[in-house]
Amino acid sequence: MTSNLTKEDILDILNATDSEIIKYMSETIKYQENKLITYSKNVFIPLTEICRNDCGYCNFKKNPDDPEAIILKSKEEVLETLKEAEQYGCKEALFTFGEDADEEEVVQARLEEFGYETMVDYVVDICQMTLDETTLIPHTNGGNYSYDDLKKLKEVNGSMGLMLENSSKRLMELPAHKKSPGKNPEIRMETIENAGKLKIPYTTGILIGIGETKEEVADSLLAIRDLYDKYDHIQEVIIQNFTPIPGIEMENWPEPSFLDMIRTVIAGTLLFGDTDVSIQVPPNLNNETAQIFLLCGADDWGGVSPVSPDFVNITSPWPGIDELEKLTVDAGFELTERLCVYEKYVNSEWLNDSLIDQISRF
Numbered sequence: 001m002t003s004n005l006t007k008e009d010i011l012d013i014l015n016a017t018d019s020e021i022i023k024y025m026s027e028t029i030k031y032q033e034n035k036l037i038t039y040s041k042n043v044f045i046p047l048t049e050i051c052r053n054d055c056g057y058c059n060f061k062k063n064p065d066d067p068e069a070i071i072l073k074s075k076e077e078v079l080e081t082l083k084e085a086e087q088y089g090c091k092e093a094l095f096t097f098g099e100d101a102d103e104e105e106v107v108q109a110r111l112e113e114f115g116y117e118t119m120v121d122y123v124v125d126i127c128q129m130t131l132d133e134t135t136l137i138p139h140t141n142g143g144n145y146s147y148d149d150l151k152k153l154k155e156v157n158g159s160m161g162l163m164l165e166n167s168s169k170r171l172m173e174l175p176a177h178k179k180s181p182g183k184n185p186e187i188r189m190e191t192i193e194n195a196g197k198l199k200i201p202y203t204t205g206i207l208i209g210i211g212e213t214k215e216e217v218a219d220s221l222l223a224i225r226d227l228y229d230k231y232d233h234i235q236e237v238i239i240q241n242f243t244p245i246p247g248i249e250m251e252n253w254p255e256p257s258f259l260d261m262i263r264t265v266i267a268g269t270l271l272f273g274d275t276d277v278s279i280q281v282p283p284n285l286n287n288e289t290a291q292i293f294l295l296c297g298a299d300d301w302g303g304v305s306p307v308s309p310d311f312v313n314i315t316s317p318w319p320g321i322d323e324l325e326k327l328t329v330d331a332g333f334e335l336t337e338r339l340c341v342y343e344k345y346v347n348s349e350w351l352n353d354s355l356i357d358q359i360s361r362f
């Protein structure tokens with residue numbers, strides 16, 4: 001199956017003005033016929049804030065000599081947070097953290113103290129503990145992994161994810177990615193492709209407003225579509241707007257316009273219109289304006305947490321679930337909870353028996 005939208009069609013949407021925008025927006029309505037908007041009740045656990053990359057937009061990464069930095073959370077600390085989250089009804093344990101943190105000596109030393117050699121072995125055990133000791137389902141988003149590492153992580157995660165960010169190598173010369181070898185799109189696409197080969201239900205997406213052109217947005221969406229066509233593993237595409245945070249290298253970089261977000265969400269919806277891939281827009285980064293994206297085809301709010309902040313976008317608090325429900329209903333839709341792994345993947349083609357067993361307890 002391939003989309004019947006060409007790059008030119010996508011560019012027309014991304015360049016649309018006045019009534020053309022309304023026309024494209026109304027075309028998305030037919031993909032919202034069930035009127036259901038999903039979200040996942042999760043807890044965000046930043047296992048480490050150390051990262052080998054240094055993205056110009058990132059407020060998450062900390063330096064190893066920063067006394068406030070999370071070097072590596074212990075199992076006990078993680079379990080305590082998971083147990084609290086369980087009390088709040090969270091179903092997803094979101095492990096998001098810096099890439100290849102074990103290249104840094106301080107992390108290596110802490111790993112050794114805990115009895116591990118590599119970060120990936122520690123993450124696998126943390127996920128296994130989550131499955132053994134709680135009802136939550138792990139979703140790991142920790143940067144690039146090799147095929148062999150993904151193979152280990154697959155066994156203990158309901159789903160995994162990695163933002164493509166953008167498929168353009170040119171951004172490796174801009175503040176966004178010039179100090180981030182791990183944001184090389186060839187490497188990112190290889191990770192996403194390997195996840196496909198391994199049949200891992202997967203979340204990816206693009207970051208808007210980091211210096212990319214419209215053509216590069218079109219190419220990125222098409223690159224994700226190609227990966228989906230090959231492996232069928234992409235469950236959702238996140239369209240995330242760059243949000244400046246005081247202190248980051250790109251603090252004075254302009255935010256993407258509201259209309260550019262609207263055009264991109266429409267383009268994503270129409271490109272994936274013939275599939276069951278969800279289009280996710282995070283509500284906390286779009287306070288006041290989030291509802292409009294539902295009218296552009298977005299059908300998922302992503303992970304929302306009653307217990308933890310969005311550690312990546314720390315200045316953007318989550319709406320409460322009540323508030324999220326209100327704004328969803330006000331726009332003419334219905335809010336419904338989902339798991340971190342979409343229903344179509346909950347079978348033995350994609351998940352092992354013990355994951356299926358854990359998931360079926362909900």
Ligand SMILES: O=c1nc2n(C[C@H](O)[C@H](O)[C@H](O)CO)c3cc(O)ccc3cc-2c(=O)[nH]1
Pocket residue numbers: 040042044092094139140141159160161162163203204236238280301302303309310311312313339340341
């Ligand atoms: O709170 C956040 N959750 C983020 N999530 C969590 C995400 O919304 C959910 O974990 C998935 O939708 C699965 O339920 C990501 C997950 C990925 O796999 C890849 C990227 C992200 C990005 C963020 C993010 O910036 N903030």
Ligand SMILES: C[C@H]1O[C@@H](n2cnc3c(N)ncnc32)[C@H](O)[C@@H]1O
Pocket residue numbers: 057058059096162163165206207240241242243244245312313
């Ligand atoms: C977890 C994901 O969060 C996104 N990310 C990182 N920093 C920011 C920011 N300032 N604004 C919006 N999104 C951001 C990246 O796309 C990363 O992959």
Ligand code: MET
Pocket residue numbers: 051060096097098099141142143144162163312
């Ligand atoms: C904290 S950012 C999300 C995870 C990883 N560092 C990445 O950028 O892909």
Ligand code: SF4
Pocket residue numbers: 051052053054055058059060061097098099143180182
């Ligand atoms: S966005 Fe991810 S990869 Fe980039 S510096 Fe932050 S933690 Fe590292």
